[in-house]
Amino acid sequence: MNILYDERLDGPLPEVNKGELLKALQHALPDLDILWREDELKPYECDGLSAYRTTPMLVALPRRLEQVQTLLKLCHQNNVPVVARGAGTGLSGGALPLEKGLLLVMARFNSILHIDPAARIARVQPGVRNLAISQAAAPFGLYYAPDPSSQIACSIGGNVAENAGGVHCLKYGLTVHNVLKIEVLTIEGERLTLGSEALDSAGFDLLALFTGSEGLLGIITEVTVKLLPKPQVAKVLLGGFDSVEKAGRAVAAIIAAGIIPGGLEMMDNLAIRAAEDFIHAGYPVDAEAILLCELDGVEADVHDDCQRVREVMTAAGATEVRQAQDEAERVRFWAGRKNAFPAIGRLSPDYYCMDGTIPRRELPAVLQGISRLGEEYGLRVANVFHAGDGNMHPLILFDANQPGELHRAEALGGKILELCVKVGGSITGEHGVGREKINQMCAQFNSDELLLFHAVKAAFDPQGLLNPGKNIPTLHRCAEFGAMHIHAGQLPFPELERF
Amino acid sequence: MADFDAANALLDQVDAARANATPLKIQGGNSKAFLGREVAGEVLDTRAHRGIVQYDPTELVVTVRAGTPLSELLAALDDAGQMLPCEPPSFADSATVGGMIAAGLSGPRRPWSGSVRDFVLGTRVITGLGQHLRFGGEVMKNVAGYDLSRLMAGSFGCLGVLTEVSLKVLPKPRQCLSIRLDIDCVRALSKLAEWGQQPLPISAACHDGQSLYLRLEGGEGSVTAAHQRLGGEPLDSVFWRDLNEQRLSFFDEGLPLWRLSLPNNLGPLELPGEQLIDWAGAQRWVKSESTEIHALAQSFGGHATCFTHGATGSPFQPLAPTLLRYHRQLKAQLDPQGLFNPGRMYAEV
Numbered sequence: 001m002n003i004l005y006d007e008r009l010d011g012p013l014p015e016v017n018k019g020e021l022l023k024a025l026q027h028a029l030p031d032l033d034i035l036w037r038e039d040e041l042k043p044y045e046c047d048g049l050s051a052y053r054t055t056p057m058l059v060a061l062p063r064r065l066e067q068v069q070t071l072l073k074l075c076h077q078n079n080v081p082v083v084a085r086g087a088g089t090g091l092s093g094g095a096l097p098l099e100k101g102l103l104l105v106m107a108r109f110n111s112i113l114h115i116d117p118a119a120r121i122a123r124v125q126p127g128v129r130n131l132a133i134s135q136a137a138a139p140f141g142l143y144y145a146p147d148p149s150s151q152i153a154c155s156i157g158g159n160v161a162e163n164a165g166g167v168h169c170l171k172y173g174l175t176v177h178n179v180l181k182i183e184v185l186t187i188e189g190e191r192l193t194l195g196s197e198a199l200d201s202a203g204f205d206l207l208a209l210f211t212g213s214e215g216l217l218g219i220i221t222e223v224t225v226k227l228l229p230k231p232q233v234a235k236v237l238l239g240g241f242d243s244v245e246k247a248g249r250a251v252a253a254i255i256a257a258g259i260i261p262g263g264l265e266m267m268d269n270l271a272i273r274a275a276e277d278f279i280h281a282g283y284p285v286d287a288e289a290i291l292l293c294e295l296d297g298v299e300a301d302v303h304d305d306c307q308r309v310r311e312v313m314t315a316a317g318a319t320e321v322r323q324a325q326d327e328a329e330r331v332r333f334w335a336g337r338k339n340a341f342p343a344i345g346r347l348s349p350d351y352y353c354m355d356g357t358i359p360r361r362e363l364p365a366v367l368q369g370i371s372r373l374g375e376e377y378g379l380r381v382a383n384v385f386h387a388g389d390g391n392m393h394p395l396i397l398f399d400a401n402q403p404g405e406l407h408r409a410e411a412l413g414g415k416i417l418e419l420c421v422k423v424g425g426s427i428t429g430e431h432g433v434g435r436e437k438i439n440q441m442c443a444q445f446n447s448d449e450l451l452l453f454h455a456v457k458a459a460f461d462p463q464g465l466l467n468p469g470k471n472i473p474t475l476h477r478c479a480e481f482g483a484m485h486i487h488a489g490q491l492p493f494p495e496l497e498r499f
Numbered sequence: 500m501a502d503f504d505a506a507n508a509l510l511d512q513v514d515a516a517r518a519n520a521t522p523l524k525i526q527g528g529n530s531k532a533f534l535g536r537e538v539a540g541e542v543l544d545t546r547a548h549r550g551i552v553q554y555d556p557t558e559l560v561v562t563v564r565a566g567t568p569l570s571e572l573l574a575a576l577d578d579a580g581q582m583l584p585c586e587p588p589s590f591a592d593s594a595t596v597g598g599m600i601a602a603g604l605s606g607p608r609r610p611w612s613g614s615v616r617d618f619v620l621g622t623r624v625i626t627g628l629g630q631h632l633r634f635g636g637e638v639m640k641n642v643a644g645y646d647l648s649r650l651m652a653g654s655f656g657c658l659g660v661l662t663e664v665s666l667k668v669l670p671k672p673r674q675c676l677s678i679r680l681d682i683d684c685v686r687a688l689s690k691l692a693e694w695g696q697q698p699l700p701i702s703a704a705c706h707d708g709q710s711l712y713l714r715l716e717g718g719e720g721s722v723t724a725a726h727q728r729l730g731g732e733p734l735d736s737v738f739w740r741d742l743n744e745q746r747l748s749f750f751d752e753g754l755p756l757w758r759l760s761l762p763n764n765l766g767p768l769e770l771p772g773e774q775l776i777d778w779a780g781a782q783r784w785v786k787s788e789s790t791e792i793h794a795l796a797q798s799f800g801g802h803a804t805c806f807t808h809g810a811t812g813s814p815f816q817p818l819a820p821t822l823l824r825y826h827r828q829l830k831a832q833l834d835p836q837g838l839f840n841p842g843r844m845y846a847e848v
Binding site: 116117118119120121140141142162163165169170173174176177186190191192193196197198199200201202203204205206208209211212213217229230231232252253255256258259260297298299300301303304305357358359360361386388389390391424425426427428429430431432433437441444445446448449452453455456457458459460471472 | 560649653695697761763818823
């Protein structure tokens with residue numbers, strides 16, 4: 001099943017006359033930068049999910065709020081679909097353009113408007129990069145906690161739209177826990193302020209609803225985030241294990257000991273070998289699994305917790321436990337994990353990164369299931385895992401130049417996500433549904449739940465002009481998908497052999 | 500009362516209400532009935548639907564039915580050495596978990612730990628179409644679909660009947676120490692702004708006009724070091740429960756009580772009545788007969804809620820017209836017949 005917009009399954013899109021729309025925009029907004037020539041549009045044909053590309057009809061690059069407002073009103077009046085895009089680093093195709101739609105690029109809104117160290121907040125435009133906020137706050141000893149791995153490039157507007165995570169979520173939360181206020185433009189060009197500089201606001205919690213709504217409810221034009229004092233110290237322990245089960249037990253035991261690590265990451269043998277080969281982080285390449293446990297906070301507490309974690313890992317059967325002796329070694333331990341994706345990229349021409357979450361206790365069973373599915377589909381899978389919060393990133397190794405392998409990798413990916421749902425997890429922990437996981441939404445939610453999502457959408461965008469086809473599938477798409485896939489763990493024809 | 504899954508009975512009552520177009524007044528232990536506007540409707544009592552459905556302390560997640568007494572949930576967590584970090588107030592022994600979510604009120608730890616909504620991971624909800632649906636789940640990270648679970652927190656039952664909720668929980672801190680510093684409000688707020696930028700283990704900060712009350716929570720080392728640095732007189736930790744449950748003498752009956760939720764670091768404020776500062780200044784309680792409290796809170800960049808039943812016809816901060824329109828549109832989509840707690844928050848919603 002192709003995931004590009006399919007009007008037969010995703011609903012008809014309004015017919016838009018490109019020439020007329022361009023003329024109308026140029027007339028209403030003479031100073032707005034609009035790209036319309038084929039060669040100019042090409043760079044915008046995909047986001048971080050580069051396997052899927054669609055050339056947008058037009059690309060608008062506004063610099064001022066009024067431009068966005070006028071543009072939205074015009075699109076609303078003329079029934080033109082609008083796809084918003086920030087830095088374009090998203091991994092689920094949330095900013096995949098539409099042939100019949102306008103791509104609204106918010107990247108030029110890149111000013112940090114205000115940092116208030118005493119109130120510990122930063123007010124920024126949506127195109128500001130995630131890391132730039134922490135850099136601007138650093139002179140005050142403060143930082144912005146959520147740190148998706150793309151933080152050097154991804155923009156805060158996109159972070160809010162996707163409810164981005166990172167490796168420190170268990171202790172410091174997701175984007176939704178770290179944003180105080182957003183300014184939004186509706187498709188009708190109305191301004192809404194959701195949240196406030198106070199810790200809560202009157203009315204329904206629309207800030208929570210809009211966070212992670214993937215550009216389907218409104219366009220984010222400003223973001224106010226919480227800043228935290230930088231932890232005094234951070235220490236990392238590395239534990240090696242001869243089985244994934246033991247590593248999983250160690251994770252549970254660390255939590256049971258009342259410790260909430262700043263980061264708790266697991267890698268399986270294939271990922272360990274790939275990372276070690278690439279980065280020379282000092283990982284034990286014979287281990288079936290390693291745990292990286294970062295403890296941060298006030299020095300005395302961190303010291304005590306390191307001791308506790310060391311004991312817990314040993315009791316759980318670790319073959320070795322090493323604490324990074326200095327900052328250089330700590331950075332090296334993390335470099336292996338943070339470069340796990342490119343490291344795996346060296347093993348295989350292509351890889352496909354999944355993003356399912358599971359209750360942690362299901363880890364051994366799910367890893368076994370993944371390995372079994374990998375054999376079934378004839379593809380290798382490496383596993384890196386935000387073990388603290390149950391967010392898995394299985395990496396499927398394949399070669400797109402081999403006929404059928406991309407298709408097989410996608411099918412395997414879909415099966416892995418359905419396995420996550422079956423054990424009580426989710427198809428996406430932090431990358432978002434976008435276009436990539438639109439079919440798997442049919443496995444996670446039933447049709448009544450999907451209809452309610454569409455009802456929520458209708459409260460803000462009844463014509464369905466904002467980012468159509470993303471995040472929530474039509475029932476029609478699910479009917480088609482259900483006809484050929486497992487639904488909620490039930491095979492349609494259990495008696496048939498499957499390969 | 501024993502654990503019991505009464506979801507079907509709740510569904511039947513919602514179906515009957517839909518058939519007869521009778522509004523429902525959703526009710527748990529009635530401990531927060533004084534909040535919000537009067538609702539005319541047939542009572543839908545959630546308390547038969549009770550019990551902890553799943554709790555595995557090493558997963559840091561508990562799933563519990565809405566009618567479960569809050570005290571029962573807190574006791575189960577306490578037994579496992581864990582807690583709800585947002586410290587929701589009960590206001591009466593009868594308080595239920597569903598009511599705690601619907602009211603969305605958090606206690607003294609809120610500025611440091613996060614609010615009730617921040618700990619919601621998943622919900623089951625009976626909608627205005629009479630369907631029992633599930634959103635979110637029992638995992639920490641889940642960005643599939645719209646976040647209807649967190650939307651339910653603080654919605655006072657106006658968007659659906661909450662039947663079950665999954666919450667993130669955390670281990671209790673190893674060390675907890677409360678102190679009192681006899682410094683005035685001006686100095687206290689300025690010190691709190693300074694301390695807020697440092698990695699100090701403060702987890703509650705209240706000023707009553709005379710003294711600053713602080714709670715320190717963390718490991719033994721950090722708490723001891725902070726205590727040595729800050730000094731102060733020892734304070735019985737029961738102070739925080741009395742503050743949270745509004746049992747301090749400040750909360751004795753009298754003038755209407757208002758809660759002001761304000762931006763951090765506003766400094767001392769002239770308010771038209773006696774005040775009590777919590778949340779290091781981000782939450783201020785005022786006893787006042789003034790009719791200008793909403794306007795005043797708004798002028799400071801925050802909002803106000805009246806906590807005295809019947810003292811005003813609009814206890815919640817009025818919404819800007821555009822925002823109100825979207826509230827109505829959302830309500831109309833999720834509860835088209837307007838069955839659930841109509842008017843509890845706003846006359847139009």
